[in-house]
Amino acid sequence: MxxxxxxxxxxxxxxxVRVVRRILALPQTQARSLxxxxxxKTALRSSxxxxxxxxxxxxxxxxxxxxxxxxxxxxxxxxxxxxxxxxRQQESPSVWGAIQxxxxxxxxxxxxxxxxxxLRAFTQKIKEVFPHFQLVVARKARSHGVTLAPSADVAGxxxxxxxxxxxxxxxxxxxxxxxxxxxxxxxxxxVTTESRQLLNSLAAIRRQAxxxxxxxxxxxxxxxxxxxxxxxxPHIEGFLKNLLLLERxxxxxxxxxxxxxxxxxxxxxxxxxxxxxxxxxxxxDKPGCGIYDAWNTGVKAVGESVxxxxxxxxxxxxHPLCLEVQADLLETFSSRQVSVTDYLYFFHPFDDIRxxxxxxxGNSTLLPVTNKRTIVYRNLPHSSPMWRTRLHAGGDxxxxxxxxxxxxxxxxxxxxxxxxxxxxxxxALPLSLYFNNPEGISTKPNTVGVSEHHTCSRIxxxxxxxxxxxxxxxxxAERHLQETDSEHLQLYAAxxxxxxx
Numbered sequence: 001m002x003x004x005x006x007x008x009x010x011x012x013x014x015x016x017v018r019v020v021r022r023i024l025a026l027p028q029t030q031a032r033s034l035x036x037x038x039x040x041k042t043a044l045r046s047s048x049x050x051x052x053x054x055x056x057x058x059x060x061x062x063x064x065x066x067x068x069x070x071x072x073x074x075x076x077x078x079x080x081x082x083x084x085x086x087x088r089q090q091e092s093p094s095v096w097g098a099i100q101x102x103x104x105x106x107x108x109x110x111x112x113x114x115x116x117x118x119l120r121a122f123t124q125k126i127k128e129v130f131p132h133f134q135l136v137v138a139r140k141a142r143s144h145g146v147t148l149a150p151s152a153d154v155a156g157x158x159x160x161x162x163x164x165x166x167x168x169x170x171x172x173x174x175x176x177x178x179x180x181x182x183x184x185x186x187x188x189x190x191v192t193t194e195s196r197q198l199l200n201s202l203a204a205i206r207r208q209a210x211x212x213x214x215x216x217x218x219x220x221x222x223x224x225x226x227x228x229x230x231x232x233x234p235h236i237e238g239f240l241k242n243l244l245l246l247e248r249x250x251x252x253x254x255x256x257x258x259x260x261x262x263x264x265x266x267x268x269x270x271x272x273x274x275x276x277x278x279x280x281x282x283x284x285d286k287p288g289c290g291i292y293d294a295w296n297t298g299v300k301a302v303g304e305s306v307x308x309x310x311x312x313x314x315x316x317x318x319h320p321l322c323l324e325v326q327a328d329l330l331e332t333f334s335s336r337q338v339s340v341t342d343y344l345y346f347f348h349p350f351d352d353i354r355x356x357x358x359x360x361x362g363n364s365t366l367l368p369v370t371n372k373r374t375i376v377y378r379n380l381p382h383s384s385p386m387w388r389t390r391l392h393a394g395g396d397x398x399x400x401x402x403x404x405x406x407x408x409x410x411x412x413x414x415x416x417x418x419x420x421x422x423x424x425x426x427x428a429l430p431l432s433l434y435f436n437n438p439e440g441i442s443t444k445p446n447t448v449g450v451s452e453h454h455t456c457s458r459i460x461x462x463x464x465x466x467x468x469x470x471x472x473x474x475x476x477a478e479r480h481l482q483e484t485d486s487e488h489l490q491l492y493a494a495x496x497x498x499x500x501x
Contacts, residue, residue: 036104040082053474054079058103059465067110069458070376071103072465073486076472078103080481083474102484188319188357195321195429202328221331222251222279223323224306224389228294229269230259232314235435238351239314240272245353247320251327253306255282257294280305292400292408299392299399310386311409315435317346317353318384322431326386329425337388337416337423340381341431342367349435356433370424372417372464377457379410381424384432391416406449407456414460 039061046057058075078101225243232239246252256269273281282301286294295311302309308327312318322341329339345363346356370380391397397415400408416423472493480496481489 036101039078039101039104039107040085043078043082044086053469054082055474055477056465056469062103062107062110065107065110066114067107068377069461071106072461072468073489074102074106076468076477077481077484077486077489079474080477083478087478102486187361188354191319191357191429191431192321195319195325195431198325198427198429199321199328202332205332220307221327222253222306222308223327223386224298224302224309225252225254225323226295226298226309226311227254227256227314228259228291228298228311229256229261229265229314230291232261233265235315235349236261236265236268238317238349239312240269241351242317242353243312244272244276245320246318246322247324249277250279252278252323253280253282253302254278255298255302256284257289257298258283258285258287259289259291259294260287290402290405292402292404295408296399296402299389302389304389306389308386309389309392310384313383313435315349315437316384317356317433317435319353319431319433322384323386325427325429325431329427330386330388333425335420335422336425337391337420338381338385338413339387339425339427340367340370340385341427341429343382343384344430344433345436346433347436353433360433364430366428367426370426371422372414372460375413375417376461376464377453379453381413381426382432383409383434385413387416404452404456407452410453411456411459414456418460418463 039058042061043054043057046052046060047054050057055072055075055078058078059072062071062075063069081101229236243254254273256273258266270283273283282298284297284301286297289297299309308330310323310326325341326339330336343365344357344360345365346360347363348359350356350359367380367382368374368378374380392399397412397419401411402408404411476493476497479500480493482496483489483492485492
């Protein structure tokens with residue numbers, strides 16, 4: 001019986017290898033020529049039937065193939081090619097395959113990637129059934145210079161929560177495990193020095209701009225700190241120590257929302273607040289509430305008594321100057337609505353903030369420019385931003401959507417990015433420390449945060465598509481979208497419009 005199973009497995013292996021090698025060896029030019037005729041005619045026919053522009057119908061084709069919602073720029077370029085080819089064919093008809101549509105290349109690459117991922121899943125299943133079965137597809141693919149695509153759940157830095165998700169799933173000890181070195185012991189001090197230099201620079205900018213009209217914030221520069229607590233006992237002692245280290249406590253208003261904690265923990269928090277030098281503090285009992293219900297409760301409770309708001313997870317930490325830097329950024333740049341710092345990831349909790357800096361110097365981020373386009377699927381500005389209280393006004397962005405369990409903040413930042421141009425300001429200093437908690441809502445295995453983030457990302461991207469449609473007409477696309485480089489599409493289109501108005 002075992003011999004027969006081995007022979008069967010061997011035959012399946014040989015056939016599978018031959019099929020996969022043929023798929024992986026398929027030239028992309030053949031796939032492109034195969035799709036060109038079909039895509040062009042399908043898009044044009046659909047546009048005549050449903051009245052939508054060609055780019056929209058191309059995007060629908062991508063979605064029907066299972067492609068992520070991203071990719072509308074490629075569809076715009078494809079629309080431009082189709083319109084130019086349609087105009088040319090009115091003069092001299094030819095085969096549509098003679099042109100190269102960008103969407104055809106994208107579909108070919110995407111389908112090949114999906115096939116590779118499906119093969120990987122199939123191989124894993126076979127290995128589970130036949131423990132001694134070894135499929136050599138990956139080795140043979142590498143020998144031909146082919147790199148298999150990553151699996152669907154490890155999609156790269158641009159897939160929403162993936163940085164935290166991958167770290168929690170594959171790197172329980174962190175992406176780099178830096179112990180104390182000759183310079184590591186002074187890392188906290190270096191960050192502190194650079195932070196004070198930044199604060200001095202921001203103060204100088206404000207002095208130079210003092211002659212300009214300025215509308216003061218309500219709340220006199222005070223900062224409300226939203227702290228949702230659900231079973232906070234393992235982290236609360238270190239959190240309270242960190243909270244008391246924050247500079248200028250006279251402008252801070254901690255707002256604790258008790259979603260579920262022991263009486264001992266509750267009493268510990270109240271005693272610390274009573275003995276502190278905070279301007280004010282608020283403690284609200286609301287057992288069983290979700291995190292965004294808790295935040296909304298805190299926003300309503302503090303009202304307009306504070307100028308700025310930030311959230312602070314009890315398992316995270318902040319540099320003592322973090323809130324000062326974030327508030328000064330908003331005070332200095334009145335057009336900015338949200339301020340954020342770089343992050344320092346840590347994977348083992350310590351109460352000593354200096355020790356966290358020493359052990360995790362290599363785990364800091366370099367956040368990119370953040371706006372309504374760059375935040376798509378990237379989960380920016382991440383977990384510890386500071387924002388203006390007035391954003392929650394009814395006529396502005398409103399409150400957090402309590403229907404979400406994990407991605408309600410991402411949904412809110414999407415709304416802020418659409419309501420305010422260039423809303424985000426970044427301080428390139430790792431002043432926010434993020435604990436990759438294996439039991440956290442957004443970081444535990446199989447977190448709902450990934451699917452929720454994709455949901456709100458799709459809503460946001462469709463809104464961006466509508467903005468593009470409103471500003472880029474089909475006529476403009478036909479005339480000025482000549483290049484197939486989607487990353488620099490705006491630049492090439494602007495140069496074309498300037499040269500050929």
